[in-house]
Every structure is written in structure tokens, then in C-alpha cells.
Amino acid sequence: MNPDSLAAALLAVLTPIVERRRPEESFDLAAGDVAFERPKNRDHGDWATNIAMKLAKRLGANPRELGQEIADALAAVEGVASAEVAGPGFINIRLDAAAAGALAKTIVDAGDAYGRNETQVGNTINLEFVSANPTGPLHIGHTRWAALGDSIARVLKASGADLVSEYYVNDAGAQMDKFGASVLASAKGEPTPEGGYPGQYIADLAQAVLAERPDLLELDPEAQLATARELAYARQLREIQQSLETFNVHFDVFFSERTLHAKDGGASAIDEAIDRLAAQGHVFEDGGAVWVRTTTFGDDKDRVVRRSDSEIYTYFAADAAYYLSKSDRGYQHKIYLLGADHHGYVHRLKALAGAAGDDPQKDIEVLIGQLVSVNGARLSKRAGNIIEMDDLISWIGTDALRYSLARYPADSPLALDPEQLRKRTNDNPVFYVQYAHARTHNVARNAVDSGVDRSTFAPELLDHETESALLGALQEFPRIVAFAAELREPHRIARYLEELAGLYHRWYDNCRVTPKGDEPVEPVHGTRLWLNDATGQVLRNGLHLLGVSAPERM
Known part of the structure; x- marks a missing residue:
């Protein structure tokens, strides 16, 4: 007898008691209304419920007297060895050995399906996590979000959710040009440009690009930059994907930001997103700039989508188009797992959901993960200023690392002891x-x-x-x-x-x-x-x- 069948049995004996005590009232009781807990002291039984205390006031009854009436009826149910009232009206229930032991066969027969449930059935969820820029290797922070995000995806799917796990590839904008310029400078034997990306991994990418395009330095300057950027980007993204697979993290979708900017002879997805927000009355112009009135939905300030001195949309405009893309693909609920330095995104993303016509309290969820440190960890020799995921996996192992990162709530700072985990x-x-x-x-x-x-x-x-x-x-x-x-x-x-x-x-x-x-x-x-x-x-x-x-x- 499991909690569900026990709840059904309790409901069966409870219904006539309720009808007898309050025949003039209509009680819509369901098995979900009956909650059970495991007593801390096993001498008190297998399960305990506070249903008598919960219903006593509505029935005009003394909780202990009502509890005793329920317990007497429940004790006659097949599979229940005893039911006793304790304290102010708790009912302690003990199952007979045969009813309790039958679970062992149930579990073996169910196999991998045991534990799966239907509590999330009907929920269509887009879960986005990691989403690191493809300009360098994944680091220790990404490692935690990868472990947590993938585990969240697994438990949601096991509970019946229709879920897609998604990685947003930030492959558009100035950082990609800086990345390409850094690789090109290394290929030429020049210093890292100001604001560029340092590290041995850039030199390794440069050599890989030269091997793939020996004629790189013979191209005109614009073609050199574009070629170095694209080839290095493709290789770096593959490395990120390989690191994630090694870490037993699978993404259903890698969504390219570039697709939001692409016009293909017409309006881009960002253009269309701004038009859709404008149609709902949330876009205005001020000082020559184009804004979204996100303060209507709780944001601390309105957000610029295009500045007065530029024809280029802001990152927020791309965020808006990306959010609408998730809705267009059929995902009613969106979950974002962001790093500790992204607290400022919570209000703006929820406001964006409101501006898009969604319910910010139901349709979007922003989880902020806290920092993680590893005792004695050395900075990456390749990247120079970070602790790489691949190094952590080699040092600690995928199992120990994943288990330890998933063992604590996302919002708690975490320090790992590798020697302990080994x-x-x-x-x-x-x-x-x-x-x-x-x-x-x-x-x-x-x-x-x-x-x-x-x-x-x-x-x-x-x-x-x-x-x-x-x-x-x-x-x-x-x-x-x-x-x-x-x-x-x-x-x-x-x-x-x-x-x-x-x-x-x-x-x-x-x-x-x-x-x-x-x-x-x-x-x-x-x-x-x-x-x-x-x-x-x-x-x-x-x-x-x-x-x-x-x-x-x-």
C-alpha cells in the first residue's frame, strides 16, 4: 500500500463520516486533500495525517474525537494494521507487513519507471541554462549551472512535463568581433588587441584556423577577420558541446542569437518582436530612442531597444525576440537559470513577459544560482584567468562533481573539497x-x-x-x-x-x-x-x- 492507495482508503472511510456529521453541507474532498508524513519516530507508525485537525472546525467537531472516529474506521481497512490518535488529533497509521512489503515487487516490476509521476503533465516548459558566450571554454560557474539545469530538466521530465532544454548561443554582437580579432592577432603573431580575449586557448584556436585556412593571411583585412571569427567560433562551440556531453549534460536545442538578427530580405525576428510589443501598446519613442515601457510590469525603469544614435538594436531587443520565439514554439512556461551576477535580469525578464501578454507570475521563472569555489583549484593554463570545466572533470570526475553540485540548493554559495570527493x-x-x-x-x-x-x-x-x-x-x-x-x-x-x-x-x-x-x-x-x-x-x-x-x- 503506497501513499496514493492509502489516501484513497482514507477518503473512502472519511466521506461517510463527513456526510453523517454535516449532511446539509457539500464537501468536495479528493485524495489530493489528504496529506501524509513519515513520523520521525518509527514507533509511531508508518504514516501520519492531520486530516482530523484540518476538518474539525468545518465539521464543528473536537479534533481528537473526529480523529478517533476516522482511526476506528481506517483500522478496519485491509492492509492497515492499526490507526491511533496522538496529540491534538494526529492519526498515526501502521500498515501490516504484507501490505507494506508488497511494494518491493511493485518497484522491481516497474523498473526504471518507478518514481515517475504525472504532477507536471500538461506543462510545456522551455528550460534555458548555461548559455555561455562561445568565446571561450566553460568555467566553474557554468559547471554548476550545467549540473543543476540538467538535473532540474530530468526531474521535470520524470514528473510528466513536456520540456525542452535549451542553450542560447550569444553569437552576435561586439564580443564576437573582439573574439575574432583576438584569434586573428594570434595568427599574425601580434599582441591581444585592447579589450580582446587572452589565453593559450586563443593561440590554439588560431593555429587550428590557420591549419584549416592556410591562405588566411593572404585575404583582405575584412575577410581575414570574418574568416578567423567564424572558424574559431565553430570550433569553440564544438568544444563547449563536447565538454557538456562529457559532463553528461544534453541540450535539446542550441539556439543561435544570429537567427534573431537575420533579415533574409525582410524584417528580422527582432523587428517583428518590437512591432508585436508596439501593437500591444508597450513601445514608445523618447529623445529619438525607441523604448519598451516595462515599468508597467514592475521593472525599475523602462528599457531601450534602439538608441537615438544607432540603427542597431540593444541586447534587450534580442531578449524580447528570443522570449517571443519561445512562446511561438509552443512553450507556455519559460525557466531561466542565470548566474549570480544576473540579479538585475529578474525584473526585466518578468516585465518582458508581461509586455508580451504573458502572466509574469506564472509563465516565466528566473532562478539565480550562487557562486561555487573549489579548494586548491588552479586557474586554467589555457584560459589563464578561469577554472575550466574540463579541468574539474579530469580532477574530480563527472560523477562526484555532478552529485556534489546538485546536492545543494542553487541559491546557496558552495565550496567543494576535491580531496574529500576523491x-x-x-x-x-x-x-x-x-x-x-x-x-x-x-x-x-x-x-x-x-x-x-x-x-x-x-x-x-x-x-x-x-x-x-x-x-x-x-x-x-x-x-x-x-x-x-x-x-x-x-x-x-x-x-x-x-x-x-x-x-x-x-x-x-x-x-x-x-x-x-x-x-x-x-x-x-x-x-x-x-x-x-x-x-x-x-x-x-x-x-x-x-x-x-x-x-x-x-
């Missing part, structure tokens, strides 16, 4: 969880050698206190996934997995899957193998949501 001890959280998973496979291998299989399943035999605790945690997994998706907080998955690993290790120390010595194989051994494999499945499913591998041997 240890193969229980003090290292990622090792602790992965080792628990590997142990489930080791137990399964030993079971085969001992003649234990899953041909028998007697869930009533799973009555040890550590089995009750382990089954209770396994029941929680779908709810944890749904909660992580709702709050955009994948760290809840990591903390759950650590708790589950601890409960599994305690169960392993107390309950044998294989018989001792010459003892015969009994139904309890095969049944425990189901529980062992169910735990391994949940650990594996949870690690997948964090983009972390689940090794079978360690």
Missing part, C-alpha cells in the same frame, strides 16, 4: 550512495551462487524493523521526485538517496538474503532478494535523475 569512504556522499547501489548487485550475485532467486515472494515475511524502515523510504521516492520537480530543487533527490543508502546498509547488517552455511533456502530469502533489488532500482533511478552513474561493482 575519497572512497563513507564520508564522501557520492561514494556512499554509489557503494550502496553496488552492494545491492553484489548481494544479488551472491544470492544466485547460493540458489536464492525471486521465484517466491511472501511480503508478510518482511517484518523486521529495518525492513519496515527501508520499505517506508522506498515508498517516498515518487513523492520526493514530484516535490523536487515542483520546487526545482534536485538536491532533495540527493539527500533522499543518502538516507535510503543508510537504511539499506542497516538492513544489510541485520537481514540476510542468503542462508548461513548449510541452512536451507527459505521463502524469506527470496522475498528479501526482492527488497534488495527494489532498493537497487530506486538508488539507480535516483542517481539517473542527478546525471550520475550507478556502478554495479566498486
Whole structure:
């Protein structure tokens, strides 16, 4: 019996009680109105609910008396061992061993699907994250946003959302010309131009460009710059994409900013975006400049989309066109994951949503991630002034790095200890969880050698206190996934997995899957193998949501 079926059972006994106490009133109760919690003290049962306290005032009843009436009716439900009232009206519920233990087979049968839920069904989401300029390698900040963004995408998809993960490639504007000029200067053996990009990676790009176009320096100056810029850009973008794939981060879309500026003989997407905002009455001219009146929607000031001394649109104009593009592609909800230095974007993006005709409170979400530091990390030899993602992966490893970055809320500053993360001890959280998973496979291998299989399943035999605790945690997994998706907080998955690993290790120390010595194989051994494999499945499913591998041997 899982929380959903328990909620349905509670609702079934609650409805006649409500009708008897208040026949003149109409109560539209649903299973979603019934909330359960896991008691901190397992002596209090498997589940607790405050439904009696919640309904007492509406029914004109004493919470404890109402709770007792509900508990008496619930205790007669098949699969419920007992229901008792505690405190001001809490109802503590204990399931019988067979009802609780049946979950082990349910999980194994569900496999990779266990934990998936439908709480986000109907939501069409565009999740944008990382979106670093293609003018250099990804650094430590991008690494955190990559881990968090990809994990958020995974839990949202596991909860039924129709989601696309997107990388906005800032490949238009002055920074691209500076990038191209820096590569060209290196190719010519000249110093980095003022405001340009330094670092060994620029020299490496220059050599790659020369190898691809040996005639580069024979071209006219304008063609030299354009060729160096385009070839270096393409190569740098490929490096970024390779770094992300190595980090187990997949993007469905790489959206080029240039497509917003392209006219193709007519109006550009930016032109059309400004016209659409103007049609809604949000564009005005002042001092020869063109503005969007974003203060109407809570921005601290109106935003310029084209300055009086220029025919070139501002970055905000491109932001507007990009936002509208997301809506045009069918994504009602837009999530932006931005770095710590982008707090100023929150109000302007929400105001932009309002100007576009969306609801700023519902249709756009801006998550700000905080900085991360790594103890003892050295600056990149290639870039010179940053810590590169690739260097971190080589040093710490994808699994340890991803798990650690997803283990904390996005809005908390984070300092990582690489030496701790490289240890193969229980003090290292990622090792602790992965080792628990590997142990489930080791137990399964030993079971085969001992003649234990899953041909028998007697869930009533799973009555040890550590089995009750382990089954209770396994029941929680779908709810944890749904909660992580709702709050955009994948760290809840990591903390759950650590708790589950601890409960599994305690169960392993107390309950044998294989018989001792010459003892015969009994139904309890095969049944425990189901529980062992169910735990391994949940650990594996949870690690997948964090983009972390689940090794079978360690």
C-alpha cells in the first residue's frame, strides 16, 4: 500500500463520516486533500495525517474525537494494521507487513519507471541554462549551472512535463568581433588587441584556423577577420558541446542569437518582436530612442531597444525576440537559470513577459544560482584567468562533481573539497550512495551462487524493523521526485538517496538474503532478494535523475 492507495482508503472511510456529521453541507474532498508524513519516530507508525485537525472546525467537531472516529474506521481497512490518535488529533497509521512489503515487487516490476509521476503533465516548459558566450571554454560557474539545469530538466521530465532544454548561443554582437580579432592577432603573431580575449586557448584556436585556412593571411583585412571569427567560433562551440556531453549534460536545442538578427530580405525576428510589443501598446519613442515601457510590469525603469544614435538594436531587443520565439514554439512556461551576477535580469525578464501578454507570475521563472569555489583549484593554463570545466572533470570526475553540485540548493554559495570527493569512504556522499547501489548487485550475485532467486515472494515475511524502515523510504521516492520537480530543487533527490543508502546498509547488517552455511533456502530469502533489488532500482533511478552513474561493482 503506497501513499496514493492509502489516501484513497482514507477518503473512502472519511466521506461517510463527513456526510453523517454535516449532511446539509457539500464537501468536495479528493485524495489530493489528504496529506501524509513519515513520523520521525518509527514507533509511531508508518504514516501520519492531520486530516482530523484540518476538518474539525468545518465539521464543528473536537479534533481528537473526529480523529478517533476516522482511526476506528481506517483500522478496519485491509492492509492497515492499526490507526491511533496522538496529540491534538494526529492519526498515526501502521500498515501490516504484507501490505507494506508488497511494494518491493511493485518497484522491481516497474523498473526504471518507478518514481515517475504525472504532477507536471500538461506543462510545456522551455528550460534555458548555461548559455555561455562561445568565446571561450566553460568555467566553474557554468559547471554548476550545467549540473543543476540538467538535473532540474530530468526531474521535470520524470514528473510528466513536456520540456525542452535549451542553450542560447550569444553569437552576435561586439564580443564576437573582439573574439575574432583576438584569434586573428594570434595568427599574425601580434599582441591581444585592447579589450580582446587572452589565453593559450586563443593561440590554439588560431593555429587550428590557420591549419584549416592556410591562405588566411593572404585575404583582405575584412575577410581575414570574418574568416578567423567564424572558424574559431565553430570550433569553440564544438568544444563547449563536447565538454557538456562529457559532463553528461544534453541540450535539446542550441539556439543561435544570429537567427534573431537575420533579415533574409525582410524584417528580422527582432523587428517583428518590437512591432508585436508596439501593437500591444508597450513601445514608445523618447529623445529619438525607441523604448519598451516595462515599468508597467514592475521593472525599475523602462528599457531601450534602439538608441537615438544607432540603427542597431540593444541586447534587450534580442531578449524580447528570443522570449517571443519561445512562446511561438509552443512553450507556455519559460525557466531561466542565470548566474549570480544576473540579479538585475529578474525584473526585466518578468516585465518582458508581461509586455508580451504573458502572466509574469506564472509563465516565466528566473532562478539565480550562487557562486561555487573549489579548494586548491588552479586557474586554467589555457584560459589563464578561469577554472575550466574540463579541468574539474579530469580532477574530480563527472560523477562526484555532478552529485556534489546538485546536492545543494542553487541559491546557496558552495565550496567543494576535491580531496574529500576523491575519497572512497563513507564520508564522501557520492561514494556512499554509489557503494550502496553496488552492494545491492553484489548481494544479488551472491544470492544466485547460493540458489536464492525471486521465484517466491511472501511480503508478510518482511517484518523486521529495518525492513519496515527501508520499505517506508522506498515508498517516498515518487513523492520526493514530484516535490523536487515542483520546487526545482534536485538536491532533495540527493539527500533522499543518502538516507535510503543508510537504511539499506542497516538492513544489510541485520537481514540476510542468503542462508548461513548449510541452512536451507527459505521463502524469506527470496522475498528479501526482492527488497534488495527494489532498493537497487530506486538508488539507480535516483542517481539517473542527478546525471550520475550507478556502478554495479566498486
